[in-house]
Amino acid sequence: MQQEKIKKVILLGSGALKIGEAGEFDYSGSQALKALKEEGIETVLINPNIATIQTSENIADKIYFLPVTPEYVEDVIIKEKPQGILLAFGGQTALNCGVKLYQSGVLEKYNVQALGTPVQAIIDTEDREKFVKKLDEINVKTIKSQAVTTVADAKRVAGELGYPIIVRAAYTLGGLGSGFCDNEEELEILAQKAFTYSPQILVEKSLRGWKEVEYEVVRDRYDNCITVCNMENFDPLGIHTGESIVVAPSQTLTNAEYHKLRKLAIKIIRHIGIVGECNVQYALDPNSEDYRVIEVNARLSRSSALASKATGYPLAFVAAKLGLGYGLHELKNAVTKSTTACFEPALDYIVCKIPRWDLGKFKGVSRELGSSMKSVGEVMAIGRTFEEAIQKGLRMIGQGMHGFVANKELTTNNVVQELGHPTDKRIFVIANALRQGYSVKDIHELTKIDCWFLDKLQNIVDLETTLEQYDAIQKVPDETLRIAKQKGFSDFQLARIIFRANNENIEEKMLKVRHHRKAQGITPVVKQIDTLAAEYPAKTNYLYVTYNGTAHDIEFGEQSAIDSSSPNSVVVLGSGAYRIGSSVEFDWCSVNAGNTIRKRGYRSIMVNFNPETVSTDYDECDRLYFDELSLERVLDITELEQPLGVVVSVGGQIPNNLAMRLRKQQVPILGTSAEDIDRAEDRHKFSSLLDKIGVDQPRWKELSTINAIYSFVDEVGFPMLIRPSYVLSGAAMNVVSNKEELEHFLTLATSVSKQHPVVVSEFIENAKEIEIDAVAQSGKLVAYAISEHVEFAGVHSGDATLVFPAQKMYVETMRRIKHIARQVAQGLNISGPFNMQLLAKNNDIKVIECNLRASRSFPFVSKVLKVNLIELATRVMLGEQVEPPHKSVFDLDYVGVKAPQFSFTRLQKADPVLGVEMASTGEVGCIGDDFSEALLKAMISVGYGIPRKNVLLSTGDSRSKIETLSAAKMLQKNGYDIFATKGTADFLAGNGVQATVLHWPDQSEQPNTLTYIKEKKIDLVVNIPKNLSKDELNNDYLIRRGAIDFNIPLITNARLASAFIDAFCRLSKEDVRIKSWNEY
């Protein structure tokens, strides 16, 4: 039973989303907070990630938008005096912070008990040497390895073990600083880098090619243990599990293997003494039952979130209850509500997780997959055949693929090479190889992927070949068509294969396939996920759609109404895979829309497929379809559910893009009409609307010849923003500052033709960028929030530092923006959320973008304003007449700052410079009594430590130099030692600031910038690129990349650098107020 003395508990969140630590911790934290709340325990949450569900009202009792660092957590402990703390729900960030608090005696000093797994047990799993010793005690095999603390020792151990070897750094996220080495030279480079992350690295023998299998294990204080799920990696050992396609449950393990590893997992969790949940990763020999334990994560993890979604077993919720002292047998199964939580889910489906990469967004990044993680999100597909699950999953990834086959041509230059050295395109290289006639055995030899998986992929290719014999859908035998659907072929794939449809007529042909198939009775069924494979009746609302079945598990139409007085349901389309530009903020919007729909008496139906989200928690809606956000699937669902309407404006661009296509199939769209959404999305239509209402915009043209581009340039001048519709290499969008850059870009990066026009726009320098997030009803503005960027326009709004309410804006500018928003709302007859981005220079205001949907900043402004704009927008979409919030709510006496989180450390070789393409993977939002305080909290939250002593300045062109001068003066005044590159130092000296010159990386003289960076003699690097082009001088790249690789905070924007320096010079740690959200 629960411990009586625990009345108040602090839960540590995971901070901003980053590669290796993403939305899954919003899900686990939210679940844990729900579990505590159910016990009547007061909860305090520390998490600066303002876009999460866990930092919303009614989840925790108190929320601190503060950095999850020992100093800030200690301050909150002093203020809140909790009896307990939960460390296992906020990823590695929370765990590391908790271990430090334990080791420094803070927890003991304030009498705070770490609930669940004892901290010492966590330390035993995190320190590799202790971990191996611990498992040796119970004769459990680990990978033969040795911990070393110097490069020389690493080389010696590697020599003893024999190459290839793998290097791992201790205490890091998602395998940071880890990798394979085939020889001593490679080891030298990798070990050097690994030591910058961790004082200890592990050198071990490589087991490349072994199967990788994971178990999620739960233990209570009575020593009862269960394994909730096991998972098998499609990609064998050698590719980080976060980079691998994963299936659950395991598919190629016999009963003996499954239970051998299960038994070991229980033995391990007992010996380590976990109370709650942990994850055990194994390497399993593909030719015997030999195994090694790779690692144990003594906390909720990405895998545990996936396991929860894969099975319906709420691991985080149960783990929190076990931490309070419950036994597993004392808890109920959350799905059946009648059976016990002390059981192991039986699945009657297969799930397939596929990572989502965004490597194309980064310049220079290595695309090879290996032992460290680079993916930014993932999807989970559910099916009853492997073929169905993987084809669904490959569509969900959302990078223009339609399944395993029938995709646009991917050129593989050297199949053998590319199979042996996998990249983010590996699965499609396999498709090409199979089509080119490589056998399953050949591919297995090169990839070590188990033949079972490859044979299933071969089935898909074979079926495609069969289908290619037909040239009309009527000619395809029903049996073949049904089998194709059972193997996961979409109507789109069928249209492309059978009609050889091209992009122009594909939609029509696809609907033709749909029509024919429905006429033949080939339609999917809806099945439940019930944790017990139908053994017990379950009222579960957790659903998926499959063609491998003949009966629905649930009823539709009137019988299904949970309450006859509210028979209407509303479908919310979620946001899909987290990726750069769309992540947890859209999940917050989706969940809030769903909650509002429920609160207003409708049934909410959620469609989404991202296992890292709260929106895919079946608690959050009346029906959850864990399925595709494609036209085909959404039509399947709306035809069955017959909803009042579909909300397309809260899940980002994926649902937004479906609006018009759904409308054409007579699906009712709630809120702003699909036609008006189209008028905002279509560049030409939107432009003529702006002209009509007299709102200015930067000059632009869509051009299809190079000569036309040159003459447009003559008209408006440089710099220009270029958006090609067909990209050959590199980023899709670019700013060019002169004719050479333009020519370079046009010849190397893009192709220009009638089919592939280029949009060229005027680029306004040194302009302020302003955002307005708003809600309108029938064309009338109801509520709005105006924020400004710290950086000048040119930094993508997702990478910019946002201030709300805007602090440095003319009242007149503000008034005019409101006016423009009113005009646009009216012009587009908006009913629901919308967002506009504008430029202001002097008092000249231009609109650069308008989206008739919720934006990335909706949760941030909603929480700072304490007005839930999504709730308001949803009520509008439901047709309620809403009252605008009282004017006084817009008058705030505090400031919110939203800062981006970058994950460049994980993206080897990528240039960490900001531009018009978004590069950040997450964000935080902090509140302060003034701008500086809020900025400081936000910057610390995304990893910018306040420098101790040494700052390196390399401040770019003269304008940037002038811009950063007063900051440099402040640094000098506050006793910092300034180092600078030659030009910057000269400029500073001329303005009375002393700086030590460090030579450029390509110079051999000392003192040199790179040496100082490598020796970690610098605490903060400010490197401002000299122009807007991405083709930076090699020197600047080396400085920036050096800062990233050696874990030194880096700022590349003059205005942000000045603001940050100003803030930390002005405020000391003591000046930063520890205030919870409700105290503002």
Added chain:
Amino acid sequence: MSQKKAQLILEDGSRFSGYSFGADMPTSGEVVFNTAMTGYPESLTDPSYAGQILVITYPLVGNYGVPGFETENGIPLFFESDKIHVKAVAISDYSFKYSHWNATKSLDQWLKEHNVPGVFGVDTREITKIIREHGVMLGKVAIENAPEPAEFFDPNKENLVAQVSIKKSKRYGEGKYNVILVDCGCKYNIIRCLMRRDATVTVVPWDYDFTHMEYDGVMISNGPGDPQMCGATISNIQKAMNVGKPIFGICMGNHLLSIAAGANTYKLKYGHRSHNQPVLKVGANTAYITSQNHGYAVNPEQLDKDWEPYFVNLNDGTNEGIRHKSKPFFSVQFHPEATSGPVDTEFLFDDFIKMMR
């Protein structure tokens, strides 16, 4: 699709159309479902399934093929008996291509060799739901171009234990402890578990009176069908109670020991057949995940006063084992020998051996 069409027909008239694999042979039996996600070579050779058509709820089956018939101490390494006992198997998605280092043939080929039909491509979840709502049902497998069996065969009317039990006693191993194993349809892993603990195992037929023999302990095995058919075994158990040496019953063994101790058995609506059944040790906070395969349960209320419930099912509260309050007699409804399934309760074999010391 080159496979013949096949149907699974339930007693209530519902028909599920799919394709044939294994032997193209119509058959009939009692339809039961199992929610285990691994272990078809073990399940199909489990004698407790005699007379039954097994519906596997996990949709992907055949993935790792079927291992070879190598033996050790006279017992095959990878199977629970010498033959396939199910009448037929019904699944959703069959993997024609298998992949595993110890596989020597496909499931399809193995079923063919044993003349056992299989049906794939049917909605196993829907069948499971029908059985769950309706209770266990009889069923038939019909194959394209072959006459459909006219009658539903009800295995519960036969003495299945007598059919699957050994005909002549057989000895395994040379261990310190002399264990009599009463074979009601014994899984080989019970023998393996005992031998691993230094036992000589003498397997005797289900109705054999072993009480005149020299022994240190008696194991009553699992087995198929209705326990009430095993009157001979029950009276032998009662004699053995007088001998007083340790007695350990598994599954059918739990039924028979319970009846011998005064209790009754009854047929469950749809039985427990899975790898994830939670049981709680009565009077303790100790729970185990167990492998189960039974259609009947013990009503412990009529147990003689010297007996008490040992384990109880955490999901539906049914009895999962009994024990004598003072003598070394106990039995469990689940399978501590596992195969297939979790091995958490294998310690019960240690307990049994300790009683003989």
